[in-house]
Amino acid sequence: MHTDLALKYNTPVPRYTSYPTVPSWQDIPDPKAWKTAIERQMDEDNVQKGISLYIHLPFCESLCIYCGCTKRITTNHSVEEEYISAVLAEWQLYIDLLPYPPMIRELHLGGGTPTFFSPGNLERLIKGILNKATLHPSYSFSIEGHPNNTTRTHLDALYGLGFRRISYGVQDLNPEVQQLIHRIQPLENVQRATDEARAAGFSSVNFDLIYGLPAQNLDRLQYTIQQSLHLRPDRVAFYSYAHIPEVSSSQRLIDESLLPSPVQKLELYHHGRQLFMDAGYTDIGMDHFALPTDELYQVWRDGSLHRNFMGYTVQKSNFMLGLGLSAISDTGYAYVQNTKSLREYYRSIASGEPAIRKGYFLTPEDRAFRRHILDIACSAYTTLDRTWETQLREWTLPALRDLEEDGLVRVQDDEVSLTKEGQPFLRHVCKAFDLHLLRRLFMRV
Numbered sequence: 001m002h003t004d005l006a007l008k009y010n011t012p013v014p015r016y017t018s019y020p021t022v023p024s025w026q027d028i029p030d031p032k033a034w035k036t037a038i039e040r041q042m043d044e045d046n047v048q049k050g051i052s053l054y055i056h057l058p059f060c061e062s063l064c065i066y067c068g069c070t071k072r073i074t075t076n077h078s079v080e081e082e083y084i085s086a087v088l089a090e091w092q093l094y095i096d097l098l099p100y101p102p103m104i105r106e107l108h109l110g111g112g113t114p115t116f117f118s119p120g121n122l123e124r125l126i127k128g129i130l131n132k133a134t135l136h137p138s139y140s141f142s143i144e145g146h147p148n149n150t151t152r153t154h155l156d157a158l159y160g161l162g163f164r165r166i167s168y169g170v171q172d173l174n175p176e177v178q179q180l181i182h183r184i185q186p187l188e189n190v191q192r193a194t195d196e197a198r199a200a201g202f203s204s205v206n207f208d209l210i211y212g213l214p215a216q217n218l219d220r221l222q223y224t225i226q227q228s229l230h231l232r233p234d235r236v237a238f239y240s241y242a243h244i245p246e247v248s249s250s251q252r253l254i255d256e257s258l259l260p261s262p263v264q265k266l267e268l269y270h271h272g273r274q275l276f277m278d279a280g281y282t283d284i285g286m287d288h289f290a291l292p293t294d295e296l297y298q299v300w301r302d303g304s305l306h307r308n309f310m311g312y313t314v315q316k317s318n319f320m321l322g323l324g325l326s327a328i329s330d331t332g333y334a335y336v337q338n339t340k341s342l343r344e345y346y347r348s349i350a351s352g353e354p355a356i357r358k359g360y361f362l363t364p365e366d367r368a369f370r371r372h373i374l375d376i377a378c379s380a381y382t383t384l385d386r387t388w389e390t391q392l393r394e395w396t397l398p399a400l401r402d403l404e405e406d407g408l409v410r411v412q413d414d415e416v417s418l419t420k421e422g423q424p425f426l427r428h429v430c431k432a433f434d435l436h437l438l439r440r441l442f443m444r445v
């Protein structure tokens, strides 16, 4: 492990689930232009390919103080009905815009905590969505579950609705760390939720783990990973803890003196990565590991891996629609994000307007550089598009030269590939194509 490199690249870099990333988006995009973008994208081709649907379910029963997601903490479950009605009304708004009933290829329930909702309410939601759509022959439904409140009844109901993939937030299994992050989640709960998902028929179980949390050290990380690997998750997302107390007020409760240093954090990453590799997992890229039996590994090997707001995905749909609080949509030409205010969300939907608050319409330059970023993130390789020679010379090639000197990439004529040493720095290689970020950084100098 190169300590110098760890320190040099110890700067926050986006995860590139979109390009341009959210800081470049405008505050309130024109709703009319957004509707036109949807109509434009729903041509015959996309009707046949199917769409990806993301539904954000924001409620959680208790606050994990490290959490950077959009959530509302409550133990009052009467919020479920109103929220589901609003999401279904939002879906109807889009149905009214589309020339054909959409075909759903991929559906993901994220949060917050989707399993906060009762099995009956989840059923009402999914049936309400599917009533207005058709299903792609190779559809894929997935959900984020909390091990503390995912019950066998949830799993059976979800399986019956067509869900085959579940992702559990495991984070860290040490009681000392769990106390410090306010997420008490005994190993037995993770074990039970995993066993029950498999017994219910789920074919892929993912665990989210985080490194860089307070009081984590190599021994504690090893304990979390070894206990997790006993349960043999099909995939693991091994996230770097993003500490942004300026943005997330609950993170201000974290004792910063207990956070691992940048060098320790990189040691945690390398140690964790080695444990996954030794156990037969493959590093798919950007914090994701998968067993060779998992579909994600298979598409990665075939070179057809894709990336969108849900992270890595096996489905390459060109149209992703997000419903619910803070949800993001992507038509290929435009991004929009819904409001993060629950009151505003309810008000917009009730008045018959999409609840969008931020967005961005991509230029041809954006589309070209997004292709490079996706190539690097999904296949560690890209071929430079010389149509954009001026931009490449001014921004990307100097950044790549720097990365090449550090041994992280290889550049030969128009071909750019990541080296083995470059793998942990994948986001920094993507950054070489992020003209928005590079221009912003230059303006600040």
Ligand SMILES: C[S@@+](CC[C@H](N)C(=O)[O-])C[C@H]1O[C@@H](n2cnc3c(N)ncnc32)[C@H](O)[C@@H]1O
Pocket: 066, 067, 068, 069, 110, 111, 112, 113, 114, 144, 145, 146, 147, 168, 169, 170, 171, 208, 209, 210, 239, 240, 241, 242, 243
């Ligand atoms: C929105 S959460 C949904 C999972 C579910 N609510 C749970 O906690 O079990 C998705 C994942 O984001 C990750 N996450 C949340 N906050 C993070 C942060 N500040 N840094 C890194 N990862 C974070 C966690 O691993 C979490 O499982």
Ligand code: SF4
Pocket: 059, 060, 062, 063, 064, 067, 068, 069, 071, 111, 112, 113, 146, 169
């Ligand atoms: S980590 Fe999951 S359960 Fe915890 S606050 Fe965030 S979204 Fe809710």
